[in-house]
Amino acid sequence: MSDGQLPDRGAVPVDHVSLRRHNLAVVLGNLRESGPRSRARIATDTGLNKATVSSLVSELSDLGLVRDGEVERGGGVGRPGQTVEVDGRVCGLGVEANVDYIAVLVLDLRGEEVLYRRTPVDVPGLGAQRTLDELARAIRSAVAELRDGGRDVAGVTVALPGMVETTPGVLRHAPNIGWQQVQVADELTARLAAADGDDGTARVACPIRVDNDANLSALAEYVMGSSAGVADLVHLTGETGVGGGVIADGQLLRGTQGFGGEIGHMPIGNPSQPCGCGRFGCWETAVGLAALLREVADPDDTTITDPSVDLDIRLAEIRRRAELGDGRTLRGLEAIGTALGLGAAILVDLLNPRVIALGGYFAVLGDFFLHAMETELDKRVVLPGRGGCRIVLSSLGFRAACRGGAHVALEAVLTDPASVATPTAVVAEVPGGMA
């Protein structure tokens, strides 16, 4: 124990196996955060001795997680060093089903986006079972493409717009897509484990996690968004529903059953406006996607209101009109901003976040309503100086939930690199296999 770093586990005794697993994670984390470097430099960075580092690097290489990089040149003492770098072969996959689309996103272990694909799907109309078929097809197709490129997935995370029991991966209730009690993890595992499909894709066997889309978006914002590292932040997603994800003191606020962050139904909207949840006057009736469309366009303005047209295209049209100074559009966006500020004020006073990050359609159109939102916030927030809170538009946009999902899938590898050997599909693909 002379040179190792101790796992953060309080009074639990540290044995040699867990210490080694921890040190694998330390070395992999060092390479991921600080970039390619020599074994000697890793030893200096981590406090581990050089022989230990060499052995750990060799094990990580066998697992397919690191590989040799360039040879270091220039003025150092001693012989030029062979650098080591994170290998991008192992990937995490995030998949999302929302009201009108499904999406797949892959991050490699270096944090780079390898693949993103969004498909318009009428999820409420399709129902849970057939949507799960679609999700499985999308995952199998993405994995097949990855395998063709010599990569594979270490895990899949499913993002859903509802209340999720992350263990065992069950969706309890999702009003906006009409799902109730769906065994998402089990159902998908079965579909992915089936023998080769008629689309020619091979079976996929890896851990499947399920989580709330807003939680995953907040996590993505915290880990890789423009607010990365901000320990107290709220992420608001503007879609059909309005999702909230809260990071408090660097931790995702889940609550006692993991359902925290349901902020769309605060009773602060117009009391005569019906909500998808069956109540009236919920916040999302004033700031959700339906409210936006209602505020900026008449029902027969199909360029904007036709749900079969991709949302990106419709939002681009709203943006175009706003840029042209169209009065109806600008007034509508201002109304959205004011309503957003009213609810955000509650969150600021209760949670005192450093940042509120706006995702989904808020991120696409926010520059046109930010002023109205901040004006309302300043009127309503009790904390002096708004408690130091900044409002930012998320750079992750609609990809946030998928990105958070892909990150969570990779996190298991980063925390315990040796675990990557477990999914058989991955072992089969990684040359060298496990020691």
Add this chain to the structure above:
Amino acid sequence: MSDGQLPDRGAVPVDHVSLRRHNLAVVLGNLRESGPRSRARIATDTGLNKATVSSLVSELSDLGLVRDGEVERGGGVGRPGQTVEVDGRVCGLGVEANVDYIAVLVLDLRGEEVLYRRTPVDVPGLGAQRTLDELARAIRSAVAELRDGGRDVAGVTVALPGMVETTPGVLRHAPNIGWQQVQVADELTARLAAADGDDGTARVACPIRVDNDANLSALAEYVMGSSAGVADLVHLTGETGVGGGVIADGQLLRGTQGFGGEIGHMPIGNPSQPCGCGRFGCWETAVGLAALLREVADPDDTTITDPSVDLDIRLAEIRRRAELGDGRTLRGLEAIGTALGLGAAILVDLLNPRVIALGGYFAVLGDFFLHAMETELDKRVVLPGRGGCRIVLSSLGFRAACRGGAHVALEAVLTDPASVATPTAVVAEVPGGMA
């Protein structure tokens, strides 16, 4: 390092001094949580070896924190053991200034309440400086009384109904008592350090902390209330304002500047009702003490509305009327319950707590409005099964904030027992002094 328990500090190297300080805390914590026991039993409980335990107990005894208890009798193997127990001499003091009272409460290291005193004071009328004079007087008087009984205080925590920067102990803004930018810790330290006052009390020198009353109440509920150990809870205090304290995953939710939990000003009350903050329709205009009095009594019903009468007496009268079935009183309490449920629903959906604990006047009268509150909650909460949330009346009542304060003062001793030697006032009182 063969038998010690490691401090929970991740990658930080552990030296012998910090290990010993940590182990002092382990032994003291074992005695505090599990009661008097022999050194051999402590060794079994903690995994420390017997020689180490003996030496640690001896140091704790020198610090005045533990003492010999009874001799263990009965069927154990070996000679009868001398037990060790927590010594009650070292105390923590919580002091509170609220709209119409100041209060002092002392807990000894065993967690027993040694002293509680509440005095009606018109705090907004008196202003910050003269209220601080009163607080200093109350602290000096309590400490004098403790010293007469052979005890002393290791620390003082001041609870205030406003936004507090805990470091360096400054009250930024407290609308209900009209304080702004008060250097509470410094001002009180100076007053307590002054030479003997005309009231004959000696000077007091110990760490002074300042915190928000609702935060301290939530902490007290979590540590010693009827919801002790519930990792996700919200504590709501019904006073002139309505304070919120949030425990999320076992941690007090403070937010980025420590101002979290400001829930009294959610815009869900009657929009024509003015609030102390200058806005209209805040939640506390519907559930704060003024709302209660307005709902249950006419202004000329001075038995209830006269602010110079102690609040306990006025609340007892409301209770008496409710028990007699007085229609006005019962309807008023029902209105309070409904308004409480409306706001609590927002907190349940956002935070998914296991428990909402009601303190302040809510705890005194809650049994008459709990039904109305739960009815409204069930109507409003989106989480299925109310997210598993129970509503409980806090057994700590108006003492919660002071108790939380006294606990925080003791926590420093429990975390680092050797620190108790620092305040000179304590050293002077503890026989044996420091090694």
